[in-house]
Amino acid sequence: MRRFFVLLFGLCCMPVALGATADIKSAFQEANTSYRTGDYAKAAAQYENLVQQNIHFSAIYYDLGNTYVRLGHLSKAILNFEKALRLDPRNNDIRHNLSYTRGLLEYRVEDSRNWYLKASEHILKYITEEEINSVVLGVIFVFLVGGIFGFVTGRGSFWSAWQRFVFIMLLSVGLVAFGKQVQSNLIRDAIVMQKECEARYGPSEHDQVAFRMGEGIKVFVVDRREDWSRVLLTNGDSGWVKNTDIAEVKI
Amino acid sequence: MKKTLFISFLFLVFFKAYVCAEDVRVTASVNKRSAQVGEEIRLNIRVEGQNMNLQAPRLPKMESFDTYYTGRASHITFINGGSTSNIEFSYTLVPQKAGRFTLNSVEVQVGSKVFPTEPIILEVAESQAQTPRFSPTGSAGPVTQPLPTQMPQPVPQNQPSVIAPENDDNIFVQAWVDRKTVYQNQQVLLTYSLYTRYDTRYEGFEKEPETSGFWIEEFPMEREIERETIKVNGKRYVKADVKKLALFPTAPGNYTIQPGSLKVSVREEPQGSNAFDEFFSDSFFTGGSFFARRQNRLLNPPVIQLTVKPLPDVGKPESFQGAVGSFRISATIDKNKVKQNEPVTLKVNIEGEGNIETINRPKLPGLTGFKTYDADTNSKLFKTGNVIGGTKSFEIVFIPKNEGNAFIPPLAFSYFDPRQEKYVTLQTPNFPIQVEHSDQSFQMPEDMTGKAMFQKQVKLEGKDVRYIEEKLPDLLPMRLGGLAYRVLAWLDLLLFVILVFLWGKDRQERLFSKDAALRRRKTARSVASINIRRLKKIAQSSKEEDTKEFFVELEKAMTQYMADKWNLSTYGVTRHDLEETLAMHFGSDDPHLQDILGLYALCDESRFGKGSIPQASKKMGIKIFQDTVNRIERMRK
Numbered sequence A: 001m002r003r004f005f006v007l008l009f010g011l012c013c014m015p016v017a018l019g020a021t022a023d024i025k026s027a028f029q030e031a032n033t034s035y036r037t038g039d040y041a042k043a044a045a046q047y048e049n050l051v052q053q054n055i056h057f058s059a060i061y062y063d064l065g066n067t068y069v070r071l072g073h074l075s076k077a078i079l080n081f082e083k084a085l086r087l088d089p090r091n092n093d094i095r096h097n098l099s100y101t102r103g104l105l106e107y108r109v110e111d112s113r114n115w116y117l118k119a120s121e122h123i124l125k126y127i128t129e130e131e132i133n134s135v136v137l138g139v140i141f142v143f144l145v146g147g148i149f150g151f152v153t154g155r156g157s158f159w160s161a162w163q164r165f166v167f168i169m170l171l172s173v174g175l176v177a178f179g180k181q182v183q184s185n186l187i188r189d190a191i192v193m194q195k196e197c198e199a200r201y202g203p204s205e206h207d208q209v210a211f212r213m214g215e216g217i218k219v220f221v222v223d224r225r226e227d228w229s230r231v232l233l234t235n236g237d238s239g240w241v242k243n244t245d246i247a248e249v250k251i
Numbered sequence B: 001m002k003k004t005l006f007i008s009f010l011f012l013v014f015f016k017a018y019v020c021a022e023d024v025r026v027t028a029s030v031n032k033r034s035a036q037v038g039e040e041i042r043l044n045i046r047v048e049g050q051n052m053n054l055q056a057p058r059l060p061k062m063e064s065f066d067t068y069y070t071g072r073a074s075h076i077t078f079i080n081g082g083s084t085s086n087i088e089f090s091y092t093l094v095p096q097k098a099g100r101f102t103l104n105s106v107e108v109q110v111g112s113k114v115f116p117t118e119p120i121i122l123e124v125a126e127s128q129a130q131t132p133r134f135s136p137t138g139s140a141g142p143v144t145q146p147l148p149t150q151m152p153q154p155v156p157q158n159q160p161s162v163i164a165p166e167n168d169d170n171i172f173v174q175a176w177v178d179r180k181t182v183y184q185n186q187q188v189l190l191t192y193s194l195y196t197r198y199d200t201r202y203e204g205f206e207k208e209p210e211t212s213g214f215w216i217e218e219f220p221m222e223r224e225i226e227r228e229t230i231k232v233n234g235k236r237y238v239k240a241d242v243k244k245l246a247l248f249p250t251a252p253g254n255y256t257i258q259p260g261s262l263k264v265s266v267r268e269e270p271q272g273s274n275a276f277d278e279f280f281s282d283s284f285f286t287g288g289s290f291f292a293r294r295q296n297r298l299l300n301p302p303v304i305q306l307t308v309k310p311l312p313d314v315g316k317p318e319s320f321q322g323a324v325g326s327f328r329i330s331a332t333i334d335k336n337k338v339k340q341n342e343p344v345t346l347k348v349n350i351e352g353e354g355n356i357e358t359i360n361r362p363k364l365p366g367l368t369g370f371k372t373y374d375a376d377t378n379s380k381l382f383k384t385g386n387v388i389g390g391t392k393s394f395e396i397v398f399i400p401k402n403e404g405n406a407f408i409p410p411l412a413f414s415y416f417d418p419r420q421e422k423y424v425t426l427q428t429p430n431f432p433i434q435v436e437h438s439d440q441s442f443q444m445p446e447d448m449t450g451k452a453m454f455q456k457q458v459k460l461e462g463k464d465v466r467y468i469e470e471k472l473p474d475l476l477p478m479r480l481g482g483l484a485y486r487v488l489a490w491l492d493l494l495l496f497v498i499l500v501f502l503w504g505k506d507r508q509e510r511l512f513s514k515d516a517a518l519r520r521r522k523t524a525r526s527v528a529s530i531n532i533r534r535l536k537k538i539a540q541s542s543k544e545e546d547t548k549e550f551f552v553e554l555e556k557a558m559t560q561y562m563a564d565k566w567n568l569s570t571y572g573v574t575r576h577d578l579e580e581t582l583a584m585h586f587g588s589d590d591p592h593l594q595d596i597l598g599l600y601a602l603c604d605e606s607r608f609g610k611g612s613i614p615q616a617s618k619k620m621g622i623k624i625f626q627d628t629v630n631r632i633e634r635m636r637k
Helices: A002-036 A040-052 A058-071 A074-087 A092-103 A115-124 A129-152 A161-186 B002-022 B276-280 B475-514 B516-539 B544-565 B575-586 B591-608 B615-636
Strands: A188-192 A196-200 A209-214 A218-224 A228-232 A238-242 A246-248 B025-030 B034-036 B041-050 B065-079 B082-095 B099-103 B107-110 B113-116 B120-125 B171-177 B181-183 B188-196 B200-207 B214-218 B227-232 B235-249 B253-257 B261-267 B294-299 B304-309 B320-333 B337-339 B344-354 B370-384 B387-400 B404-408 B412-417 B422-427 B431-436
Touching (some): A002 A040, A002 A058, A040 A058, A058 A074, A058 A092, A074 A092, A074 A188, A115 A161, A129 A161, A129 B475, A209 A238, A218 A246, B025 B113, B025 B120, B041 B107, B082 B120, B171 B261, B171 B304, B188 B200, B200 B235, B200 B294, B320 B422, B320 B431, B344 B412, B475 B516, B516 B544, B516 B615, B544 B575, B575 B591, B575 B615, B591 B615
Parallel strands (some): B034 B120, B181 B304, B337 B431
Antiparallel strands (some): A188 A218, A188 A246, A196 A209, A196 A238, A218 A228, B065 B082, B099 B120, B107 B113, B171 B188, B188 B235, B214 B235, B320 B344, B344 B387, B412 B422
């Protein structure tokens, strides 16, 4: 009986949620209209407003990225395309626009990482964390049901050939999920937001400049201080930059 | 069965080896039995039989002749799974003085047997001419023919200084071009000639030639490389052209061609001082003895200088597009009567000598009454002799727009002829066609649909970001997905708990199945709890028969609990056994022991006595039972 009331409450809440969606859609369409009419500044503000309301759709980030390209704010455009790609990693339009915008940048960084790092990054970027976690949960479900079935039917053999196969599957997808977890949460990628950014050998203005970067360059944050972050580039160079010079790609 | 097969196989192998030696036939022949002093006589020793791997036979010592081994030729024939081979060893004999001589029998060793040839008598007359100092002695050509015979300009300055790896002048390679000065896009033949006094095997390029600035076509080499004997600086060498490349310079200028390095292997064998044939004791370029010890050598011919002249500007026709050589042109159309918007295909064929791959389609004149499309291009390359040539055909589709009489105009093709040093212009014929009226609009002809050249290429004209996304995805599937994800996570947790529980139960069952006493001990408390609940229900009734039943059940439950706990027989245990066991565990002075014994006495009284038992006694009985269970459980811990 109690369950029935919980379900009833959930169903009652659903129209409220859908009502909120209608508002979001309306605001999104307004921003699109501003973009179509060429009022890119207004469109950017409208898209940003949606993002600030914690509404995270790849379409919003993608459109915001496009708007910033039109306004010439390439670092913001790249940041938003990267966010859009996190939510919708197999979207070819986002990939194309990100690649196009990177081509407009003043600076370019060679990717001198090992082939296996590049390959694993490439593969993991084609799936979201939720997707791989769902697969892991699904395989766990199959594994548990198989085990219970073995006990309930009295076969008594929990570690059957099928269970071993499912367990190997579980290890495989678990490994991928682990990799994705590392990519999403441990390797924090960020975008240089300043037109010109100095990376230093230490976290202070007194330290010598190691190298300079332009806006839109992607870096990996490997350490944090109060006002400084240590960043690593794909060519292997690393240096300390001010936190205000970069923006992390996180949703 | 396997054993029989194996024995049969061994028999066949040995029998075949025996037959091999038996079926050998060796003959010797000369191309002429009479010659002048200094004139060459070719001696052939032919060995016929089954597959053989033979060393070249050594000629007997002949003081009146210079003898040279000039190579071998093998012919293998496969018939019905068997094979026969004929090997012919060639020698050149140069008589040094006149007279009548007998060429003694030559011994050929096949396997363990020696086969002699028949002696040959030779007549030698006095010489009429001097032998040139540098002359080829190839069997086919005349003795005094200059080297190389097929080269238009055997440039003497191209002769290499002797390349002597490790100061060995017994082997060297010469890379030479057939002409030093050429026009742009005119063919130059680059030849690699190997001169050797060893048993030599050509292995290929160790380092490819550097020929940047040239379009290159390679001539396929014959399976049997032609060779000839030649004298250089008083020494006789076997010479063979091992590689030929046709070079077409793409731009004028002075070029330095790095010919690369050739790798050869020579057989290490002590060289006789006076018998030249010992140097060539086996095949040349055919492998030689498989087990012979060989040494690899790198041969580096010197660089080659080449001057490429620009094509003259004087007289250069408008239709000239860079073709150099000697060409012919022909053209055909597939129909001369068509309807409006119906295609006519003009096929233009250009053939001749020169770099056929670089020939472009003749330019079309400005046509107003036609739509034109390039339909197809085909080229065939021929490498005949030392010349590259071929044919190239172009198909052009003309689609007449207007009705009436029309002409497919002549197409002009020009080339530069380096021999005549002038430009030549050729033209296709003028093709009149009759165009009938048609209302049909233009459609791609069915037979042309598969030809990509006919269709215009889609080209990217600019780059920009792709358009914005105008729709938000539907939230409901996303939320349902999120809900399903959470449900699945909780479900997994639940299933995990169930699985752990089932696993525990399964493990317990396995233990209990091995130890019944353990099962009783472990389940005693839960059984006692169930019994206590049942007793409490019975105790609520005040009827006399229920009171009786209560005490009967109480006694049973207590006895069962203690029997389970201490592994006593439930039905065989006596009151005395229980008293002893309780005294052992509690101590004989323990007040609770007295309570238990009192309770047992009360149970007996209820069963056999006639007086009524107060309701409070039931509660007290249950309490004693509970206390007993609790105490014994604590004791176990």
